[in-house]
Amino acid sequence: MNSRYRVAFILTGASVLAGIAVFASVDDAQSFALQAAEPYVREGFQVREDYWGGDLAAGEKKAVRQQLFKGNEYWFWMGTEVNRARISVHIYDKDGKLVEQPDSWQKGHFAAAHVVPTSTDSYYIIVAIEESPEERTHWALVYGFR
Amino acid sequence: MISVFKNSKVAGFTLTVVALSVQAASVPQQINIKQYKTVEDVVVPLPGEVFSALNKLGPVNWKEYVRTEKSANFSERPRTALLLGNVIADGFIAVQAQDAPAVKEIGQRVLTLAKAIGVGASITPHAKAITEAADKRKWENVRHELDRTQNSVQQAMDELQDQKLSQLVSLGGWLRGTQILTAVVDRHFTPEGAELLHQPDLLRYFGDRLTGMPEYNVPVVQSIKQALGEVRPLIDTGGKPITPAAVKTINAITTRLDGEIVTR
Numbered sequence: 209m210n211s212r213y214r215v216a217f218i219l220t221g222a223s224v225l226a227g228i229a230v231f232a233s234v235d236d237a238q239s240f241a242l243q244a245a246e247p248y249v250r251e252g253f254q255v256r257e258d259y260w261g262g263d264l265a266a267g268e269k270k271a272v273r274q275q276l277f278k279g280n281e282y283w284f285w286m287g288t289e290v291n292r293a294r295i296s297v298h299i300y301d302k303d304g305k306l307v308e309q310p311d312s313w314q315k316g317h318f319a320a321a322h323v324v325p326t327s328t329d330s331y332y333i334i335v336a337i338e339e340s341p342e343e344r345t346h347w348a349l350v351y352g353f354r
Numbered sequence: 355m356i357s358v359f360k361n362s363k364v365a366g367f368t369l370t371v372v373a374l375s376v377q378a379a380s381v382p383q384q385i386n387i388k389q390y391k392t393v394e395d396v397v398v399p400l401p402g403e404v405f406s407a408l409n410k411l412g413p414v415n416w417k418e419y420v421r422t423e424k425s426a427n428f429s430e431r432p433r434t435a436l437l438l439g440n441v442i443a444d445g446f447i448a449v450q451a452q453d454a455p456a457v458k459e460i461g462q463r464v465l466t467l468a469k470a471i472g473v474g475a476s477i478t479p480h481a482k483a484i485t486e487a488a489d490k491r492k493w494e495n496v497r498h499e500l501d502r503t504q505n506s507v508q509q510a511m512d513e514l515q516d517q518k519l520s521q522l523v524s525l526g527g528w529l530r531g532t533q534i535l536t537a538v539v540d541r542h543f544t545p546e547g548a549e550l551l552h553q554p555d556l557l558r559y560f561g562d563r564l565t566g567m568p569e570y571n572v573p574v575v576q577s578i579k580q581a582l583g584e585v586r587p588l589i590d591t592g593g594k595p596i597t598p599a600a601v602k603t604i605n606a607i608t609t610r611l612d613g614e615i616v617t618r
Contacts, residue, residue: 257501258397262393269390270390270392270393277399278550279411327552330396330554
């Protein structure tokens, strides 16, 4: 293999490995989000298989827009694999009004928000990395309904 | 000792209340949602979510809506993707009806369609799990496996860079779910039941996705695109209730589309 090809090969390999590392971390974050959901499954919540995630800097926020149905009750659970991070999740309606129940909670690298929609509509789930020792912190969000 | 215990309990309770209050106080009660970047345009709900809400409005005779007859096979991948979503939604209906033979048949049908579209390998274990759970009448497990099935199909498609097909799977499921929702609400109309149709962002989302698929120039995709435009004013009512006539019309539209999806 000539040196140009070798460099290209190494770079490709490094990119693949970096990609795997990113996915592995978001997957790790998902396992923490699912861990937060565990007690609620026993209360009859169906946790959806799909999840949403990525990485954010400390202080950064993102929104997940979601169609919710009146009559159902929803919990959204967020997790990260970064132990010393503090994360949060909150739920707003499309007019930007906080609509979550008071039992929503935040504990270190876990957070959860509870909503009983008063109308069938789109809602905004705002996820944030409040504090983190890492430059970028992986996060994942899962949800369940009953 | 008792008083110390009591005092520490009170102190603990006070601290908890203070901690919760601090947290509550720091959460803004009002935000400008436009300032946030969204991770995904809009999350498409599973058919089971709307059925769950529908169940709370009164008893539904789900057996009436179970369908197991085999639909046509298609060589065009977009048609197979739409049908796959449609059949997975049928699986959720069969779970609501607690119809084990139907669930098992649908599980096999999903596997056949997934193989036809090139993602069969990821579905085989789920099809097996669906059959096993249906035999044991473990409906929660069946529901979970159907969710996993849809997720695995879409993940496999994403890995093959077939995100557009993945979106068609979601669309096929949503259309079948909406057809059944409107059929149930039309049968026993209530404003609460009709409100479940208030999904304007999803409609816009699917419309945008279809506009981004000019290469899928098959008649059914064009029909769906046109139909979404017909449905939009009926559900995006600007705060006014969705009428019985609108529910009936949406049912007629989605039934027509269902016919185009399942038949050659």
